Amino acid sequence: AQSVTQLGSHVSVSEGALVLLRCNYSSSVPPYLFWYVQYPNQGLQLLLKYTTGATLVKGINGFEAEFKKSETSFHLTKPSAHMSDAAEYFCAVIRPGGSYIPTFGRGTSLIVHP
């Protein structure tokens, strides 16, 4: 079985500050990892994904994430927050060779102050 833990239900940053959203996973095999963003009253949009290869993955809107197997982590970062980044962010994991159904974390709400 796989699981995802997102540390911090809310993260608050100032505009222009570094964004760091934490995600740790549990999986019996190296998983596929995803970050999604959800704006109010909308569905989820894929920000980035890691399947194989380079462990530093770049996504849309200036976000990136690094797969660290030794730490079982896939934290999401952005060097400089923008007001438009305020949203709910979800980390998800898929176990290769299984059902390929994603398991989502509980989400982290990013609040950006002017």
Place this chain on the structure above:
Amino acid sequence: DAGVTQSPTHLIKTRGQHVTLRCSPISGHKSVSWYQQVLGQGPQFIFQYYEKEERGRGNFPDRFSARQFPNYSSELNVNALLLGDSALYLCASSLTPGTGGLEQYFGPGTRLTVT
């Protein structure tokens, strides 16, 4: 190109009633998945359909059912509604299940309120 569409956007039902939610996938996508997102939590997997066949089912009671049509659109049905069924119901489409479905495209959801 149109994205995933869902209807209705909002719905209010009474306990014990039945509800049908609809989803149209992105053109060319043959797999549709349904998720329930309760306020403050991540999406929980309900069903996955591919080529009109159920390919996966999450831990939901038999009151939940779904089907996929020849044009790959899908319906989610929930019978005997409970207050706890109040949630945002998300539909996601992908080219195929499995490795072809690693990129899922989500619709805006249907907000169901049960009173």
